Amino acid sequence: MSKTEKLYDKEKKRINIMQAALKIFSRKGYSPAAVDEVVREAGIAKGTLYLYFQDKEDLFFSTIMYVFDNLASNMESNINESANPLEILESLAFCQLQFFSQNRDFFGIFQTVLNENLLSTHKKMFNEILKKKMGLLDYESKIVDRGKREGFIRKDIETQDIVISFDGMVGNTIKLMGCSGDPVAAVNVENRVKSIMKILLQGVADKKGWA
Amino acid sequence: MSKTEKLYDKEKKRINIMQAALKIFSRKGYSPAAVDEVVREAGIAKGTLYLYFQDKEDLFFSTIMYVFDNLASNMESNINESANPLEILESLAFCQLQFFSQNRDFFGIFQTVLNENLLSTHKKMFNEILKKKMGLLDYESKIVDRGKREGFIRKDIETQDIVISFDGMVGNTIKLMGCSGDPVAAVNVENRVKSIMKILLQGVADKKGWA
Amino acid sequence: MSKTEKLYDKEKKRINIMQAALKIFSRKGYSPAAVDEVVREAGIAKGTLYLYFQDKEDLFFSTIMYVFDNLASNMESNINESANPLEILESLAFCQLQFFSQNRDFFGIFQTVLNENLLSTHKKMFNEILKKKMGLLDYESKIVDRGKREGFIRKDIETQDIVISFDGMVGNTIKLMGCSGDPVAAVNVENRVKSIMKILLQGVADKKGWA
Amino acid sequence: MSKTEKLYDKEKKRINIMQAALKIFSRKGYSPAAVDEVVREAGIAKGTLYLYFQDKEDLFFSTIMYVFDNLASNMESNINESANPLEILESLAFCQLQFFSQNRDFFGIFQTVLNENLLSTHKKMFNEILKKKMGLLDYESKIVDRGKREGFIRKDIETQDIVISFDGMVGNTIKLMGCSGDPVAAVNVENRVKSIMKILLQGVADKKGWA
DNA sequence: TATGAATGAGCTTTCATTCAT
């Protein structure tokens, strides 16, 4: 076996372990998840895990990053930078919803890690992840600003408020999608995106609501 | 001292402990928070805690419920049932934002507890809390439905989608309020509610966005 | 029970644990000794040990210091500072031999701890102990110097060489006392001290040896 | 390549590994030294070590024996059996001091291994090594006895006491030589031997000390 | 023969819970 193949093999094994870790961490969160459970899920011995990861925290950190990177590359390949700003926002919503609907386990771990209070002891990791999350918000801000300049988005609402609202609508949809546990919920992704965009753009007011 | 006064005393002590627990759980989450820290914060002996609560889980559960009930009574006293549906939604947003902006610690624990994945081991508690959370969503659904009937809210968007969006906008605002750590952010609550309602009702689209 | 009595009690318990630790550490050295063995020997639960000592290293460190202090106070109470320098040296030898003959377990741990190579990972402790050991050598140096000034000890041999030799004679006697495992060896302490002093002072040369 | 050459090669590899082991064991002692460190130092794979040694204990044992044999052959080639007893003792001291001053690493491992308490779990090894050590003491005893018979050494001091003292003087000099870490200390070996012999033979007493 | 990834028993340490005072 060549050296390249070996490296590839090692990476595949790391990923196998991270996928097991993801399942456990998603179900239980960080602290209550035992390394023993992860290695049982991964079908390896305890010592083996420590050949691939420094410690439990590194395993958690790496797993999160792995998921993030999956999501990021998923987004990158789905977003057409030259599209109009509203289409880009729609793509962002669609990518996130589809990604999490197809990777149910992933969201739990996100919620865990983005809750800063859990992470006062994992500063390094938290900062790196917050940076990534903030990166998404920044990107959305730029899109919204462009939308304003190009006449797609009204200028009398703070960009920040728009982004927080949009992000919250998408995030809450994901969260409640996860709650239902409904395996066919995936098919509704397109409809849900449509609804989110309709609300975001046109609002929910009827005649009297515009008063 | 009368029997009633004694009971009152006992309840005051329970509350004192729960307030200490809240601080600790908010800062650290459930598992990493040590009972030792709670009793130190509360200024009592470790054994004493177990006179008032069955175990750590019961302490957590009770603390969450205590906070929920605080929020609920806060809402009840602020909402005018006879107001129009949009005003009620605005009140709901306002109450939540104000409550959490004044009780920063409270939100962390909420995030923790509402992440179902953390709670597979605390089924009993989770169900009760989910019931409360769903209670709020149900209430919002009823308001939205009334809004539709009374001509305030357009009928071509699913009530569920509206509620999820609204709830997400409010929740994300709270979450990011917590992130900033900005002590004067509290003063913006009214503005933020205004933004949320404007987006929810009228949407963010400009000319081209309505195409 | 008064507060003073409680403190006294706590100290007695610490000592009880250190005595158990001494037995185990003496038999096995630091690393191979399991905390489990110590707590079994002490008749306590594992957690209890950690109420009295920060960690295994602290237990080891404290135990060594406890022994050192025992030896030191034993010496202090046996040495008459106003005696002539040779008598003081004799007392020093006698105290050490007697102490270790009565506390066989103690010597093994001394050998372990004074072997610097074992301690590269326990710098803090090692330095403190080396300081104590060097303190004894310094004290002996001063006595020898006084002996030279007062005409008891010849001036043509370096003080350092004398001290190292004296210390080595005493130390090796202790070491081999420990080897024999002979329980009645204790009675010979006085004879052994006499021999050491005779050799140290007069040397072993016969007629031809003085050539 | 002939069969003899192959065997020779194998032995060279064993020695290479033992030299690496010596460095590591000397620095850290037995337990804290990791097999990993030894193989890294030796530049071989972990599995390879187990082709040459049964287990870690065997590696340690063999390494000690290797050093002992080095010292022994060093002594044998330096000692003139027909010299007078005092010269032989001087040679013994000189050989040991010189050997360890030139092989600083060696002494640490000696201290470790000669501390019987560390070795209750390595009985087999301990006995073999004790036998060698006692062999040296026995040899010294014979020399001292001959010295008594031939009129070099006074007869009123037990041979055993003389040997223990001599051995202790030499051993402590080596130990403190190691402590200082002084790289030029090596040059003093001759002076130190002279001092040891002077003290051993003539004693340190001045006029009043002979009283 | 040489390799080094995999193993799992065994280690130190933590912490929710109990109970004699």
Place this chain on the structure above:
DNA sequence: CATGAATGAAAGCTCATTCAT
């Protein structure tokens, strides 16, 4: 009622040893 010392199950992690390549 209140205390806090004692408990021991369970956690994270290490490392001597094996074995398929």
